[in-house]
Amino acid sequence: MRIDEELRLVLPLGDDRFCYHTPITEEVFRANFKILASTRASLFGRGLAYAADVGPQIATLTLVDEGEQLARERHMEGDHGASALLSELKRLTTVLVPTDSGWKHEPVAKSLDEAEWREVESRVVFFTCLYALSERRNQEEAAQAGAGILGGRITSSKSSDLNAFLRAWTEEPTSGEKPTEGASSEADSAGQRQRALAS
Amino acid sequence: MASHPLVTQGTLNRLRASVIVPGFTSLNVSSQYMGKNFVSVEPEGDFALLIETATGAITSPEPYCFMNVTVDLLRTQSLSQSWLTQAETTAVLGDVSIHPDTTAFDSIDISETIIQKVTPGVFDGQDPIVRVNLRGVFYLNNNLWTSA
Numbered sequence: 001m002r003i004d005e006e007l008r009l010v011l012p013l014g015d016d017r018f019c020y021h022t023p024i025t026e027e028v029f030r031a032n033f034k035i036l037a038s039t040r041a042s043l044f045g046r047g048l049a050y051a052a053d054v055g056p057q058i059a060t061l062t063l064v065d066e067g068e069q070l071a072r073e074r075h076m077e078g079d080h081g082a083s084a085l086l087s088e089l090k091r092l093t094t095v096l097v098p099t100d101s102g103w104k105h106e107p108v109a110k111s112l113d114e115a116e117w118r119e120v121e122s123r124v125v126f127f128t129c130l131y132a133l134s135e136r137r138n139q140e141e142a143a144q145a146g147a148g149i150l151g152g153r154i155t156s157s158k159s160s161d162l163n164a165f166l167r168a169w170t171e172e173p174t175s176g177e178k179p180t181e182g183a184s185s186e187a188d189s190a191g192q193r194q195r196a197l198a199s
Numbered sequence: 200m201a202s203h204p205l206v207t208q209g210t211l212n213r214l215r216a217s218v219i220v221p222g223f224t225s226l227n228v229s230s231q232y233m234g235k236n237f238v239s240v241e242p243e244g245d246f247a248l249l250i251e252t253a254t255g256a257i258t259s260p261e262p263y264c265f266m267n268v269t270v271d272l273l274r275t276q277s278l279s280q281s282w283l284t285q286a287e288t289t290a291v292l293g294d295v296s297i298h299p300d301t302t303a304f305d306s307i308d309i310s311e312t313i314i315q316k317v318t319p320g321v322f323d324g325q326d327p328i329v330r331v332n333l334r335g336v337f338y339l340n341n342n343l344w345t346s347a
Binding site for chain 1: 217278296
């Protein structure tokens with residue numbers, strides 16, 4: 001499976017800032033597939049509604065829990081690489097902060113406090129479980145579904161086009177309009193999301 | 200007796216040091232991926248010239264200078280390979296921001312950045328460093344444009 005490095009997850013933070021996440025590479029996926037698969041199974045084991053409802057809030061806790069369980073099964077200490085994977089997800093996430101010349105990428109450590117990052121981190125873990133473990137032909141659909149659940153969007157915009165993408169997003173009407181390309185509107189129904197997840 | 204004019208000197212947090220590459224975010228580097236020297240930034244050339252005349256000097260601000268950035272990556276992590284692979288594909292990165300080890304000092308933003316070289320290092324089992332040298336343009340003296 002080839003993880004498409006062109007797709008990016010953009011999550012609004014509630015103010016003018018956004019989180020910008022680059023999916024993990026194939027090498028990182030190969031090193032962590034077991035813990036990701038266990039986490040996904042745990043999140044989705046109780047059905048799609050449960051996963052979509054509470055999954056984004058408990059994904060990091062589930063990842064660490066599954067990691068510790070995998071380590072215990074092998075009579076080893078630690079968390080089976082969960083902490084290392086979380087570090088990698090943090091490295092691959094930046095915060096887009098508005099400036100006079102457009103949005104600027106800032107490191108998470110500079111722009112978010114611990115509580116804010118924990119919330120974003122969990123959403124990113126949820127997205128990674130959904131996206132990285134999908135079949136290649138379904139990956140884009142899975143990414144869109146995951147972004148929809150998280151209230152975010154998927155973009156393939158290069159850095160130079162990102163300002164236009166974010167400007168269009170922040171300026172568009174919040175309801176009653178057709179969502180733009182690559183977007184899942186807030187009005188998406190739970191049923192639509194579940195169908196996308198199931199595909 | 201006057202009181203000591205103590206000003207809190209602050210604390211450096213080397214774990215804050217990071218490199219952000221907006222055009223290729225998979226190359227972002229945080230402290231967990233760096234060697235002991237972390238990242239260093241050094242300007243190349245002067246920010247302004249002071250040209251001697253018969254009776255004094257003429258000032259001549261530079262509109263830019265080159266900025267050299269050195270990042271020590273760990274060969275034991277695949278990120279160092281990603282940088283080498285990036286150089287094999289294209290060594291032109293565009294904008295790069297280097298975030299320092301304190302919040303009191305703003306990030307250093309350089310443009311038109313290139314990967315000057317990636318040095319894999321000595322494979323003797325004792326040196327884990329892959330050195331990445333970046334070179335980019337640091338814009339200076341912006342007032343030149345308003346008074347041009």
